[in-house]
Amino acid sequence: MSHRPPAWVLAIVAAVYVFLHAPLLVLVVFSFNESKYSVEWTGFTLHWYQRLLERHDIVDGLVRSVAVGLSSTALSTVFGTLMALALARHRFRGRSFVEALLYVPIVTPEIVVGISLLILYVLLGWPLGLTSITIAHVAFNISFVTVVVHARLQGMDGSLEEAAMILGADEITAFWRVTVPQLWPGILSGAMLAFTMSFDDYVITSFVSGTGSQTLPIVVYTMVRKNIEPSINAISTIVLVVTTVMLIVSDRLSRDKPLSAD
Amino acid sequence: MDRKNADAMFEDFLAGRLDRRSFVTRLLALGASATTTAALLEACSGGTTETPKPADGGGGDGDEHAKAKGKGKHKADGDGENVLPETKELSIYNWSDYIAEDVVPEFEKETGIKVTYNTYESNEEMMAKLQVGAGGYDLVVPTGYIVTVLAAQDLLFPLRKKKLTNWANLHPMFLNPSFDPDNKYSVPWLWGTTGIAYRADKVKAPPDSWAVFHDTQYKNKMTQMDDQRDVIGSWLKFRGKSLNSTDKAELDQAKADALQSKALLKAYVSAPVKGQLVSGDVWIAQLWNGDTMQAKAENEQIAYALPKEGAGLWTDSLVIPKSAPNIRNALAFMDFCMRPEIATKIADFTGYGSPNAKATPETPIAYPTDEEMKRLEIQKDLGEALQIWDQIWTEIKAG
Amino acid sequence: MSGGPSVRQRVLGWFHERPTATAWALLAPGGLFLLVFFVAPLVIMFGYSFMERGLYGGVEAGFTLEHYAAFFQPLYLTILLRTVVMAVSTTLICLALGYPVAYTIARAGRFKNALLFLVILPFWTSFLVRTFAMIFLMRDSGLINSLLVKAGLVEEGITMLYTPFAVMAGLVYGFLPFMILPIYSSLEKLDLTLLEAAEILGAPPRARFFRVVLPLSMPGVVAGSLLVFIPALGSFLSSDLLGGAKQILVGNLIQNQFTSARNWPFGSAASFVMMVLVVIAVGIYLRVRDADEAREA
Numbered sequence: 001m002s003h004r005p006p007a008w009v010l011a012i013v014a015a016v017y018v019f020l021h022a023p024l025l026v027l028v029v030f031s032f033n034e035s036k037y038s039v040e041w042t043g044f045t046l047h048w049y050q051r052l053l054e055r056h057d058i059v060d061g062l063v064r065s066v067a068v069g070l071s072s073t074a075l076s077t078v079f080g081t082l083m084a085l086a087l088a089r090h091r092f093r094g095r096s097f098v099e100a101l102l103y104v105p106i107v108t109p110e111i112v113v114g115i116s117l118l119i120l121y122v123l124l125g126w127p128l129g130l131t132s133i134t135i136a137h138v139a140f141n142i143s144f145v146t147v148v149v150h151a152r153l154q155g156m157d158g159s160l161e162e163a164a165m166i167l168g169a170d171e172i173t174a175f176w177r178v179t180v181p182q183l184w185p186g187i188l189s190g191a192m193l194a195f196t197m198s199f200d201d202y203v204i205t206s207f208v209s210g211t212g213s214q215t216l217p218i219v220v221y222t223m224v225r226k227n228i229e230p231s232i233n234a235i236s237t238i239v240l241v242v243t244t245v246m247l248i249v250s251d252r253l254s255r256d257k258p259l260s261a262d
Numbered sequence: 263m264d265r266k267n268a269d270a271m272f273e274d275f276l277a278g279r280l281d282r283r284s285f286v287t288r289l290l291a292l293g294a295s296a297t298t299t300a301a302l303l304e305a306c307s308g309g310t311t312e313t314p315k316p317a318d319g320g321g322g323d324g325d326e327h328a329k330a331k332g333k334g335k336h337k338a339d340g341d342g343e344n345v346l347p348e349t350k351e352l353s354i355y356n357w358s359d360y361i362a363e364d365v366v367p368e369f370e371k372e373t374g375i376k377v378t379y380n381t382y383e384s385n386e387e388m389m390a391k392l393q394v395g396a397g398g399y400d401l402v403v404p405t406g407y408i409v410t411v412l413a414a415q416d417l418l419f420p421l422r423k424k425k426l427t428n429w430a431n432l433h434p435m436f437l438n439p440s441f442d443p444d445n446k447y448s449v450p451w452l453w454g455t456t457g458i459a460y461r462a463d464k465v466k467a468p469p470d471s472w473a474v475f476h477d478t479q480y481k482n483k484m485t486q487m488d489d490q491r492d493v494i495g496s497w498l499k500f501r502g503k504s505l506n507s508t509d510k511a512e513l514d515q516a517k518a519d520a521l522q523s524k525a526l527l528k529a530y531v532s533a534p535v536k537g538q539l540v541s542g543d544v545w546i547a548q549l550w551n552g553d554t555m556q557a558k559a560e561n562e563q564i565a566y567a568l569p570k571e572g573a574g575l576w577t578d579s580l581v582i583p584k585s586a587p588n589i590r591n592a593l594a595f596m597d598f599c600m601r602p603e604i605a606t607k608i609a610d611f612t613g614y615g616s617p618n619a620k621a622t623p624e625t626p627i628a629y630p631t632d633e634e635m636k637r638l639e640i641q642k643d644l645g646e647a648l649q650i651w652d653q654i655w656t657e658i659k660a661g
Numbered sequence: 662m663s664g665g666p667s668v669r670q671r672v673l674g675w676f677h678e679r680p681t682a683t684a685w686a687l688l689a690p691g692g693l694f695l696l697v698f699f700v701a702p703l704v705i706m707f708g709y710s711f712m713e714r715g716l717y718g719g720v721e722a723g724f725t726l727e728h729y730a731a732f733f734q735p736l737y738l739t740i741l742l743r744t745v746v747m748a749v750s751t752t753l754i755c756l757a758l759g760y761p762v763a764y765t766i767a768r769a770g771r772f773k774n775a776l777l778f779l780v781i782l783p784f785w786t787s788f789l790v791r792t793f794a795m796i797f798l799m800r801d802s803g804l805i806n807s808l809l810v811k812a813g814l815v816e817e818g819i820t821m822l823y824t825p826f827a828v829m830a831g832l833v834y835g836f837l838p839f840m841i842l843p844i845y846s847s848l849e850k851l852d853l854t855l856l857e858a859a860e861i862l863g864a865p866p867r868a869r870f871f872r873v874v875l876p877l878s879m880p881g882v883v884a885g886s887l888l889v890f891i892p893a894l895g896s897f898l899s900s901d902l903l904g905g906a907k908q909i910l911v912g913n914l915i916q917n918q919f920t921s922a923r924n925w926p927f928g929s930a931a932s933f934v935m936m937v938l939v940v941i942a943v944g945i946y947l948r949v950r951d952a953d954e955a956r957e958a
Contacts, residue, residue, distance in 0.1 A: 005765050006866070012761040019758075020783050020837065023794035026804070027786060030794070037560055038793055039537040054363075057379065079691030090684035096951055098688065100944040103887065105699055107939040109895045109915045112932045115390060115925075116702030122395045139698040142691050144839075144888065151884035152846040171673050185849045189842035192777075196784040196838065206387055211353040211398040212378040220787045222358040222381035225533050227556065228789060229359075236786035243785060247778050386718075386920035393719050411717045482820065488906040490921060529823040529905020534793070543801045543822075645716060652922035653736075659909035660740055 031233035048234040055231050061216035062235055065199055072137035073195040080145025081187055088153035105143040114207030128210025136208045137198040145190035152186025346590040353378045355399040362611035369598050375591050392417050397585035400592040406441045406577050407643040409448045418447040419582040425593040428600035436617035448579035449596050450617035456492055456574040459549040463563040472500040472569045474546055475523040483545040488530040490655035491641055493520055499572045505639050508647035517654045521661050539564055552614035568634050575638035710929035718923040728930035744911040748893035751832040755889045759840035767848040780841050792902050799827055823905030831899035840885040847881030891939055
């Protein structure tokens with residue numbers, strides 16, 4: 001690392017990480033707090049974790065959110081990446097128009113997306129459930145993925161693919177062996193944003209969910225009128241711990257294999 | 263509205279290819295309001311909105327419910343009305359934590375019916391779903407005047423009182439409400455008041471008037487609810503007017519009062535204010551009585567007052583949407599909740615008042631006295647005047 | 662394996678000769694999906710914006726332009742202006758904070774993935790619980806104020822919660838990843854040899870950054886700024902929860918029209934005004950960019 005950023009840059013970076021994680025720390029601490037309201041520390045308890053065994057709605061909601069999140073992320077990442085490739089690698093009539101249109105789903109207010117999709121589903125006679133929620137999430141995520149992947153593709157020239165093809169690879173081989181590895185940080189960033197937005201979406205989901213398909217955000221938001229039980233802090237803490245452990249393990253595994261593809 | 267599409271649908275409807283509800287639903291979804299739809303239907307069926315259907319042994323509702331569920335058995339009720347299919351499911355759409363936790367399991371155990379419990383955050387969210395025709399819910403719990411709105415759009419199933427054997431347990435005060443004459447559609451669920459929660463240890467004197475929100479010594483220590491009906495309503499009451507006023511002059515006065523208090527308010531915040539009452543960041547808050555009692559459980563210094571000028575009284579009710587697939591079970595659940603011991607449990611758990619005269623809740627709820635009761639007023643739907651209210655609310659917020 | 666490759670080659674060959682067809686083939690899956698599940702419902706809503714308001718929500722048959730006319734009155738234009746200012750500030754702050762973070766991550770070698778992960782991790786918890794944690798930190802007797810008072814920096818707590826500062830903090834928090842991730846993904850591919858070349862040629866650090874790094878990361882900066890600015894225009898929860906609902910933004914206005922105000926046509930009209938403004942702005946930007954690219958080529 002010959003180009004270490006200057007100290008003031010590192011100071012900003014440190015401040016940003018503190019800013020992002022201070023609320024998380026509070027959230028985790030209050031998952032062990034006795035009081036029903038997250039206002040004061042009144043004593044240590046594991047009650048809110050035990051309570052998850054009774055609150056099937058919370059656990060079921062989490063499972064549904066993960067399922068919807070993963071499937072909508074997969075679909076929107078594939079769709080979005082292909083669209084980004086078309087926009088960045090090909091010149092065609094109406095390109096600017098298509099690209100400008102891509103920003104429409106980003107600017108459309110969530111409640112408009114939610115109500116209009118609900119009307120569409122009713123017109124089509126499509127039942128409301130996990131499928132209708134997943135479709136809605138794919139619809140608003142495609143644009144985000146496209147924009148992020150497109151930014152990565154811009155300025156990334158096609159010379160490597162051409163070289164691969166001169167060496168005898170066809171388009172598909174060149175795509176998998178050259179383009180995708182080069183694009184990977186962009187695809188990963190897009191997918192991470194997509195999952196994040198799907199996992200925490202309330203407004204749109206509330207309109208397109210049917211009976212028995214409440215995701216975690218719906219369970220949480222509808223608690224606002226009374227009180228958001230610290231069990232929500234508990235389940236959020238579990239999610240944080242599990243994902244962190246998963247990342248560390250996968251990182252270890254990939255490092256234990258020094259002779260990987262690259 | 264898409265003229266051609268609607269015409270085609272209408273033909274289908276006349277030819278019997280679409281039953282009445284699907285027709286209405288699709289028409290609504292296309293953009294026609296309930297009133298136009300009803301008028302259209304009336305015009306075309308010679309004055310009656312009920313379209314005769316060929317004998318199907320079950321009547322319109324029953325037939326469709328059976329289709330919807332696919333496993334409903336037809337069985338005569340013997341009450342001379344349409345037959346309600348017997349199903350083994352029930353889908354409740356309620357506010358979160360607005361029921362005692364063991365009520366649903368107990369009902370499931372007793373009846374063998376599988377209950378799906380769904381929650382919503384606002385009346386409007388629930389209403390939008392019913393309006394555009396999203397079905398599947400058997401029981402919903404709207405606030406008073408929302409019942410009027412749903413009923414006016416023909417979205418509710420008229421109750422079969424014969425099935426509600428515990429009806430007599432209800433307190434007469436909560437029956438025949440202005441928002442639903444004769445309780446045609448609704449069973450009262452819980453009720454409460456919207457008054458002032460305060461920290462007895464911080465304020466100089468207990469607030470007895472909405473004027474407290476004009477008191478400069480409490481600047482930045484007070485909040486009002488984030489709801490136009492509650493905020494504007496409180497200032498109408500302050501001037502001795504009805505909280506359902508549609509008079510422009512009265513509303514302008516309320517706006518001026520609200521703007522004067524906005525400068526002193528910390529925030530417009532509803533239920534989440536409880537935490538800050540407990541911590542002492544907020545001393546005086548417009549709040550519901552039940553929520554005040556929940557906060558009081560965490561901090562003894564929290565008290566509740568009903569202003570002398572009057573305040574809001576609200577009732578949330580159980581209703582059955584017309585599109586409900588399991589009406590029989592919905593009625594059974596209504597009846598179940600009207601048992602004194604169940605009603606007691608629900609009131610105890612939520613901290614709100616039970617409309618059940620035989621319920622004996624232990625919660626130290628701030629029940630209004632008879633004298634206070636006279637000063638309370640129930641919210642009604644504002645109809646056309648809602649536009650004026652919204653304009654004023656936006657001006658208050660933008661000011 | 663005898664017949665396979667030839668079909669594959671023939672298909673690929675066909676596309677190879679027709680670049681436009683290739684482009685449309687790549688656009689098709691996502692495009693068709695968006696057409697059915699995004700454009701079609703929007704068209705319905707667009708129709709609604711010309712209809713009469715239903716007394717109980719929804720719409721009544723009819724045709725009117727009054728909802729569009731209604732939007733262009735001082736009250737709503739003030740709200741729109743305030744919203745734009747808010748969204749621009751959010752974008753600038755996100756850029757100022759996000760760029761250094763993205764730059765550092767891109768240079769972090771084997772810590773790259775871990776640092777990236779830590780940026781997104783907070784968002785896998787619930788928005789509301791996170792926001793209530795922020796309320797706990799920012800309120801008058803909250804953690805930040807207690808620490809400030811203990812450290813002797815202030816006499817008594819500063820009011821942070823329910824101020825425009827709190828709204829901004831909430832918005833910046835929520836949109837930071839939308840700035841960091843695109844910038845990171847365009848910086849990550851930046852060729853270090855270019856920087857070394859610049860260094861060898863004697864360019865000072867500042868020049869190396871402004872002449873080499875920044876221009877090459879511009880696509881990421883633009884994408885990030887759009888991904889922050891546009892959704893920030895429609896945001897409403899931060900101003901409600903952290904701003905104490907005292908200042909109304911366009912997002913709140915639209916939300917209200919579909920809920921408590923029961924005026925769907927006006928809500929749609931307001932949404933479409935906002936959408937058209939954004940699409941025009943983006944369209945102009947893309948025209949300029951394409952013209953630049955064409956000149957460079």
